[in-house]
Amino acid sequence: MKIEAEWMRGGTSKCWVFETGHLDQTRANLDDLLPRLFGSPDSRQIDGVGGATSTTSKAMILHRPADHDIDVDFTFAQVGIEEAAVDWGSNCGNCSAVVGLYAIEKGWVVPTGNTTRIVTRNTNTGQIIVQLIPTPAGALPIVPDAHMPGVASAGYRVGLGFKDPAGKTTGKLLPTGEATDTIVAGGTRWTVSMVDAGAPVVIVRAEDLGLDRARYDSWVAGVELQLETLDHIRRQAAVRMGLAPTVAEAARAVPKLAIVASPTPSDPDCDVNVMMLSMGKPHPALAITGSIALTLAARTRGTVLNAITGDTPGGNLKLRTPAGVIETWSEERDGSLLVGVDRTARTIATTIIHLPEALGRAVEASLASATQ
Amino acid sequence: MKIEAEWMRGGTSKCWVFETGHLDQTRANLDDLLPRLFGSPDSRQIDGVGGATSTTSKAMILHRPADHDIDVDFTFAQVGIEEAAVDWGSNCGNCSAVVGLYAIEKGWVVPTGNTTRIVTRNTNTGQIIVQLIPTPAGALPIVPDAHMPGVASAGYRVGLGFKDPAGKTTGKLLPTGEATDTIVAGGTRWTVSMVDAGAPVVIVRAEDLGLDRARYDSWVAGVELQLETLDHIRRQAAVRMGLAPTVAEAARAVPKLAIVASPTPSDPDCDVNVMMLSMGKPHPALAITGSIALTLAARTRGTVLNAITGDTPGGNLKLRTPAGVIETWSEERDGSLLVGVDRTARTIATTIIHLPEALGRAVEASLASATQ
Structure with missing residues (x-):
């Protein structure tokens, strides 16, 4: 045959x-x-x-x-x-x-x-x-x-x-109804944004983790010292987003967690520095679904990411990852939104x-x- | 195109x-x-x-x-x-x-x-x-x-x-003209056979290395303690076989070195236990060219391998390797010899x-x- x-x-x-x-x-x-x-x-x-x-x-x-x-x-x-x-x-x-x-x-x-x-x-x-x-x-x-x-x-x-990638998993772009929420983990209050677009993602500010935005290459080492706290944030986000009934039952892969910071003013090549955690470890790049979620988060007023990027009128967003800068684009047409990557x-x-x-x-x- | x-x-x-x-x-x-x-x-x-x-x-x-x-x-x-x-x-x-x-x-x-x-x-x-x-x-x-x-x-x-695989590299099945030779390495005299058929191979007796023929699974550990001496034997064989002008100039891959021993009488599944060294390390299996060389060595009176197998009238030879038993065959026809493996x-x-x-x-x- x-x-x-x-x-x-x-x-x-x-x-x-x-x-x-x-x-x-x-x-x-x-x-x-x-x-x-x-x-x-x-x-x-x-x-x-x-x-x-x-x-x-x-x-x-x-x-x-x-x-x-x-x-x-x-x-x-x-x-x-x-x-x-x-x-x-x-x-x-x-x-x-x-x-x-x-x-x-x-x-x-x-x-x-x-x-x-x-x-x-x-x-x-x-x-x-x-x-x-x-x-x-x-x-x-x-x-x-x-x-x-x-x-x-x-x-x-x-x-x-x-x-129209928003809400494919939970029904809503912002599953909690809020652009930012507060989560307590490791004895600290964290200001995060939870979005569902392409994939569910919880977004954490690098500065809250004590990461130096001017030294992106130092992030992996800094993140690896705080993996337990980050997973605790992620599991609480799973419950808040309606993805798991309890923190203990949260899946290992969903939601993903993204750490973000504004680039230094001397770095015109990107709009935001990003590091994703995947299966509990810093990811060397950025999955396509993750880049879609971050692009919609950047477009949404009040998120921790929008506070970094501001509104992106052209619709394009440049995200620095360990593997290089990824550029996404957006297009509104016939009442629909396309969010894309090449x-x-x-x-x-x-x-x-x-x-x-x-x-x-x-x-x-x-x-x-x-x-x- | x-x-x-x-x-x-x-x-x-x-x-x-x-x-x-x-x-x-x-x-x-x-x-x-x-x-x-x-x-x-x-x-x-x-x-x-x-x-x-x-x-x-x-x-x-x-x-x-x-x-x-x-x-x-x-x-x-x-x-x-x-x-x-x-x-x-x-x-x-x-x-x-x-x-x-x-x-x-x-x-x-x-x-x-x-x-x-x-x-x-x-x-x-x-x-x-x-x-x-x-x-x-x-x-x-x-x-x-x-x-x-x-x-x-x-x-x-x-x-x-x-x-007719004999002598393809050196011109002779037994490049030194002898079925066995003595090589001194690590302060010891080693009785070896050097053959050129399929590939040049020098054959060493497992008993001379102190390996237990009844415990084939212990060979790797025993061999790894003597890699330096074995490479010294191999390099001297390269010179004796005319493959290198000096011990220092011997290639890393040629000749190969084979360690052989008779199986225990209670093991009827093979004719000889074999471990090859490749690039200085015990090889998990046996290259086809190596199996051809060993088969011709077994067919040749006076080699250290023939002393183990005796003559193989049927022409078939079963060689135990770490990956399992390999069987080779021989066929004489129209004045030519075929040595083969399936x-x-x-x-x-x-x-x-x-x-x-x-x-x-x-x-x-x-x-x-x-x-x-």
Whole structure:
């Protein structure tokens, strides 16, 4: 059995891109089929297409819906490596960047104007992501020439615009109804902002942690001394935002915690210095969903972040992270708000994956007996 | 520009398989083209087909020679990961196993009888490898069913028979002319055998190192206490075998050193316990070339290994390694000797790799100006 797939890079991830129609032909359960194709379970994925790391063991499954408001529905699958299992629980921001490019390359969407807009919907989260791809003179250039940090070669620039991202988890941009709240932890009162946009995030001021805003490179060491207090803040925020019934029951990954400070006046390259905590540790960069949440927080009067950035009339926001400065953008149009960030993407290979044995045999046999 | 390639697993490696004709169409230098296709230089190879490990950043380049005695010429390329460079200096035994299967799958060789013999020649080393693939009733089975240690799923069984492997580096199976020699190192006289077959190897007796043959799992700890002495033995062997002019100039990788002992009488599963040193450390398994050298050493009267195994009339030899027992085989036919080991192989995907920019433009331009 053979299965068509495109192997694509989206941002700093590699991703196998399938169409539902091609997968359906196998008549196999995707929770069995994807691990088999990827070579799992095996820490090296030596007998399959997986790359044996979390950023290279990913699949996107694409579908053209009957709904004419949406060009492409897409479902993200994080394929297990040592386990023959698939996690369908979240989207991957980096991999999302392949969807619009795929639609143009396959002729699903005809490039129009200097920028082509592809309306995509992630089925894991329900989030609509409008993808903006430069198509000068109405065509995708033959040779891509856009660059991004963390990727050595050029790709096509893809703007990922999250449509009306506020309140997707809790129903409200400000789940407590307030732009700032006070949380007591480690014997101190902390002024924080809690926002839900892209992902739930609680925002803490670096100065309250005693971090030196002029020495961003000293933050990791300073933060690591206060991880226990920061996690206590985060767990209380989980309860305040309605994400957990008690502090003890707060999840490890939600909400995320962001530490922010204004840059020094001599640093014109960014609007705010940011350090995220992820799974209890300082994160070397900033997830796309986190950058969306911070952008909406900056746009919202009264938050601790808005106090740093002021209103951002142009809509663009430059966030310094340990991995470099990330720029986000905002666009109001037809009564909707797009909040976005740019990535690059390209197709690495057009492939036909070989599946030696028919996993769908049991299904075929049961179908045959059912119709007798 | 698009380039056809098959992505195949050979043994415990993944390998990109190209035909010279397809690569020639790019008019690019392979030392530039392969790193670009693989995504190098980049420790993650995130923008290319490479797998970011030494066993998944490999290419095989295949060619059907005019010489009718050879079915396929193949060249192995170890593609750099952090460096945009290609190492053409050696063959990869595991990847060799894809060549015969490719020839059958592409119709270059028509399966004949219950076992099809494909005569392949590695151009890196000049070694002819006769590949034996089971083809019951004259056909490759649709579903492969052969298993091997280190690979979770089934593949096609491929026997790799090294034709007349003796003396490929030094000209002689026994470079010193003797089946055993005495080397003095660490104040002790060591009885060793030096053989050149597949690769140059010096063989040391485990008992001389004070290792307990009944406790194979204790060898690593015992060997690690004597690494300096063992390297001294190895360097003297390099000089005796004519591989280096002085002990100081001996290469780190050649010859390899093997430690051997007879198994306990209660262990009928193997003929000899083996531990190889590679780059100065105990190796977790046994390279294919090393297994060929040990098999010829076992067949040669008077070596320290022949004293353990005795003559092996059937030609098969079972070697215990930390990763499990490896079985080699020998076949005398038409005045030649084949010494071999079995692997499995399969095609993971049939692909067209996208090369965004024409690397060959400079060549095209210079060709164009040369013909004006």
